Amino acid sequence: MITLLESRAVNKRFGGLQALTDVSLKIHRGEVYGLIGPNGAGKTTFFNVLTGAYPIDGGEFVMNGTELPAGKPHRIVAHGVARTFQNIRLFRDLTALENVMAGHHIRTRAGVWGILTQSRTAREEEKLVTERALEILDYVGIGRHADTVARNLSYGDQRRLEIARALATEPQLLALDEPAAGMNATETAGLRALIETLRADGITVLLIEHDVKLIMGLCDRVAVLDFGKKIAEGTPAEVQRDPGVIRAYLGDHRAH
Numbered sequence: 313m314i315t316l317l318e319s320r321a322v323n324k325r326f327g328g329l330q331a332l333t334d335v336s337l338k339i340h341r342g343e344v345y346g347l348i349g350p351n352g353a354g355k356t357t358f359f360n361v362l363t364g365a366y367p368i369d370g371g372e373f374v375m376n377g378t379e380l381p382a383g384k385p386h387r388i389v390a391h392g393v394a395r396t397f398q399n400i401r402l403f404r405d406l407t408a409l410e411n412v413m414a415g416h417h418i419r420t421r422a423g424v425w426g427i428l429t430q431s432r433t434a435r436e437e438e439k440l441v442t443e444r445a446l447e448i449l450d451y452v453g454i455g456r457h458a459d460t461v462a463r464n465l466s467y468g469d470q471r472r473l474e475i476a477r478a479l480a481t482e483p484q485l486l487a488l489d490e491p492a493a494g495m496n497a498t499e500t501a502g503l504r505a506l507i508e509t510l511r512a513d514g515i516t517v518l519l520i521e522h523d524v525k526l527i528m529g530l531c532d533r534v535a536v537l538d539f540g541k542k543i544a545e546g547t548p549a550e551v552q553r554d555p556g557v558i559r560a561y562l563g564d565h566r567a568h
């Protein structure tokens with residue numbers, strides 16, 4: 313097993329609240345790794361410190377053996393970490409294609425400035441970026457909606473578009489924050505198939521999800537957080553029968 317991402321004793325506080333306490337875990341290259349736990353356990357906070365949205369108060373993330381630059385979202389993306397959000401955050405008035413292209417520009421040489429000045433390199437890159445964005449839309453199953461404005465897409469397709477936008481940054485690790493939230497059974501089945509394709513194509517997936525069936529059916533390994541601490545880790549079956557995990561969920565007065 314090759315470790316892709318390791319968190320070492322990661323800590324995060326919000327004022328007097330200790331949201332993460334010494335969270336250490338290793339995600340293997342090519343696996344789907346689930347992060348579960350009751351409401352308020354610290355799952356999204358873990359994503360936020362991993363991706364640099366929030367500064368870290370202690371510990372570190374190591375990707376491919378290199379420490380990630382804490383608190384620097386763009387540089388962390390350049391290390392191959394991409395994410396989606398619990399609440400969809402698309403450019404609602406841009407087309408699906410434009411949304412994906414926006415995700416891609418972080419990887420292009422000319423960048424936004426080049427596009428504005430319309431240099432030859434920039435125009436050539438723009439063509440390649442467009443082609444690649446169309447490929448990615450096809451890959452996630454919404455190629456036919458390339459010219460549809462994001463807000464007019466169905467809910468399930470908006471979620472797919474979020475994944476497409478994250479994929480445009482060419483991640484090695486894709487962190488999905490509750491991707492099945494609000495989906496109907498058909499959409500969830502489609503999402504599961506897409507994540508299985510991602511794994512088969514070598515993308516490592518870190519998944520926060522409340523849908524237990526999806527977690528159990530999809531994840532290679534799962535870690536459980538409770539009150540900011542990792543209380544269990546293992547295969548879905550191991551974690552499901554762990555007494556500490558059962559207690560955390562049954563004793564959970566914060567549950568949905």
Ligand SMILES: Nc1ncnc2c1ncn2[C@@H]1O[C@H](COP(=O)(O)OP(=O)(O)OP(=O)(O)O)[C@@H](O)[C@H]1O
Binds near residue numbers: 326329353355356357
């Ligand atoms: N920006 C913030 N400022 C203050 N407190 C925060 C902030 N973000 C999260 N918290 C607190 O940190 C704790 C962990 O929250 P977090 O959102 O990470 O939990 P979660 O496991 O993702 O929960 P859920 O399943 O409900 O999304 C909670 O007590 C929450 O209120």
